[in-house]
Amino acid sequence: MNQTAQKTESAPLVDETYYAAVTEAIRAEAARLLKEGAVAAVIGYVPGRRPGTALPAVVTTPERAAELIFSPACRNNLSLYLTKAKQDAVPKGKLAIVVKGCDLRALAGLLGESQIKRENLHIIGIACAGVFAANADQGLPLNETTIAKKCRECTVRLPAEVDFTAGALPKLPRLTPVEAEELARLEALTPAERWAFWKEQFSRCIRCLACRQVCPFCFCAQCLCDRNRPQAVENSVRPAGNLSWHIVRAMHLAGRCAGCAECERVCPMDIPLNLLNRKMAEELKERFDYEASLSPREKGPLTSYQEDDDESFIK
């Protein structure tokens, strides 16, 4: 939060000209698409009122294309707006969308789950240097202290299978992983210690459901966790309900989660949800040799059936 963030003297990771170039490329491509009538809208980012901030925008005229930007504040995974849960936010017809590599992994997942058709999309991929962490002081440049944890370990900086690539990837210094270390630390704990850690974290959860609402894969028309007759998961902010909610969330996203870490970023209670996502991803990798990637696959590891599946657990 800005009120506490210390101004730190850490060198910018990339030159300002990089953002200007990406911004220019997005604007030109968006204006062209809208002028030609090739798309009904471009889903991108515009600057916010507060200096250094940005927010999602659905741009429908070539004139407004000039407002589009790319900056370290462009954190939202916009593929969210392609799902049926958010269909109100965008016009019908072919859409252009600005995506970073991690967003593109989610987009590939949605294509795989038949939520969108590739031919209805014009994908503008960003050669991505990274974005701000959740509580970073956005008045600072992107640097060692302000960069998001996911970006420190990113493997998808260059988008693939897109229709247009905005910008060129600048040379970036190697950053040490933070999240992988935290995960390793947790894995080294005893189950009782780990339980204590999560119990403490979940005790802060206020069930604002920002984590669910921001997730591109939480598009169910009827979330199990909203049901009340009968109630499957306690809705009230209490230890039992909070724990159930977090188990359901993690399990329903296992094998689908793209690792965009949006859920963790938006959590107003700073609950490190991406550690759970990553743990799930590790399990999926180990047991099913599955990893979220930039290419859509028709069947996820937990949604396909094979005759030789191990069924010995059914007693």
Next chain:
Amino acid sequence: MTVGARRCLALGDPPGRPYRRDNNLMPRTITAQNLQALIDALVGAGIRVVGPKRVDTLCLYAPLANGEELELNEQPRRSAKEAFFPPCEEILSFERQGANTSVRDPDLSRLPATVLIGLRPCDAAAPEILDAVFSWDYQDDFFLERRRKTTIVGIACTRADDACFCTAVGLAPDCRDGSDLFLIPLEGGGYAAEALTDKGAALLERHAELFTQAESAPRLPLAEPRAAELDLTKIKAWLDGHFESPFWREIAAHCIGCGACAFLCPACHCFDIVDEGSEAKGCRRKSWDACGFGKFTLHASAHNPRDAQANRYRNRIMHKFKYYHDKFGRTLCTGCGRCIRACPVGIDLAAVLEDINNNG
């Protein structure tokens, strides 16, 4: 009455409603050390003290075990409303025994006497604004009993960020609204202390030995929120005539429908009532609700009067800047900036109001 014409009581204002300007009570000074000692003494006397406390990466209002835990440098992520209106509380319990079902009300007399300390004006002012709705057609004893038993120690604000806009909604960094006792940070770490109500005076008198008579150092400069000025009367007039407007979709079609803004807000007070447990034994719980949620006001018939996300966001603005004023003559926002900082998709209430103010 014009909206927002009611300014808060800031320094030098004539005394208003419950405010005491009893000369032999003020001004007093308390050192930073003695403020901690005050908390220790209260805790020692079995009084629940709730104040901003560091929890991991953030700061939250929580019961303090001692004075050292008080964290005054950071605005707590959640507001102080939970001291009166917790995220979830049991409002009755039931149990079936044979053919009979017994129903039990919680014993509100057991709610503890509480000193709520370290509230900036944007938090301190909110409970008083909420009194109106919680004691309107129905006396909500869950809220009101806690109000009766709580003494609020507010503190003048010395640091704002670019989301703060208290000054635009009629408050100020030294606004005393809602405080029983008010602290003003002094250079060197102490505080000037002003008792504003009987509760505040009683607290000060009971621990008089921790306060000294005169102010020992100059006051620290107050925070200066950089928010644009708003004409709340003009904004309300625009809202009166624009229930239907393309504006709502323009600013909020991309709202994702979460509860972050409402749950962090000191003034949002919607709740949902659910029975949990089984038919044989369970309880009825009152939990925070949010107009952002898709199921907010969803009728059993499947009809929802606020059917689209932009219309739910419209409700947020209307409720704060029109309906609450129509009903109670108050603005349902203290400009704390929490909804702005927390919105996952960058919806900025101050920008929305500025937009209506300038173009409406």
